[in-house]
Amino acid sequence: MAKKYSSKINKIRTFALSLIFIGFVVMYGGIFFRENFLVMTIFMLLGLLCIIASTVVYFWIGMLSTKAVQVVCPNCEKPTKILGRVDMCMHCREPLTLDRTLEGKEFDEKYNQKKNIDRQNV
Incomplete structure (x- = not known):
């Protein structure tokens, strides 16, 4: 589910x-x-x-x-704001990130937690 x-x-x-x-x-x-x-x-x-x-x-x-960083959603082309490393579009719920290392990965809100940031950078 x-x-x-x-x-x-x-x-x-x-x-x-x-x-x-x-x-x-x-x-x-x-x-x-x-x-x-x-x-x-x-x-x-x-x-x-x-x-x-x-x-x-x-x-x-x-x-x-x-x-918050304001970006244009690539899916619905409406402006939305991003808080943290990963977030969802406010309009169409498209997963968004500004972190190039997370592009193409499965969306997970855990990427915004401090301990996960440290593990990924090691």
């Missing part, structure tokens, strides 16, 4: 979006404890913390996105 890959930027954005929904669900969970002010307040604050964490993650990926 083939793995479903997506670009790293999209993965992080999806995580940040899920934090927003988790925050709303936790806040709505606090409504069930209206009689107990302390428990309701704890649920509301936990939901707020999830939403604040989402804002931080969105800011972080925005800053990271400005450092």
Whole structure:
């Protein structure tokens, strides 16, 4: 069974979006404890913390996105950004790399890990 890959930027954005929904669900969970002010307040604050964490993650990926290398995908010919040694096209999920030693090899996200970089250079 083939793995479903997506670009790293999209993965992080999806995580940040899920934090927003988790925050709303936790806040709505606090409504069930209206009689107990302390428990309701704890649920509301936990939901707020999830939403604040989402804002931080969105800011972080925005800053990271400005450092990403922008390339034109050879498959769909749309501009996309690459983070790390290997990444996927945001539009068509074509495996992309800027590392000439990885061209033609099977796509694997492990190429972005530090320990795999050291092994390949030896």
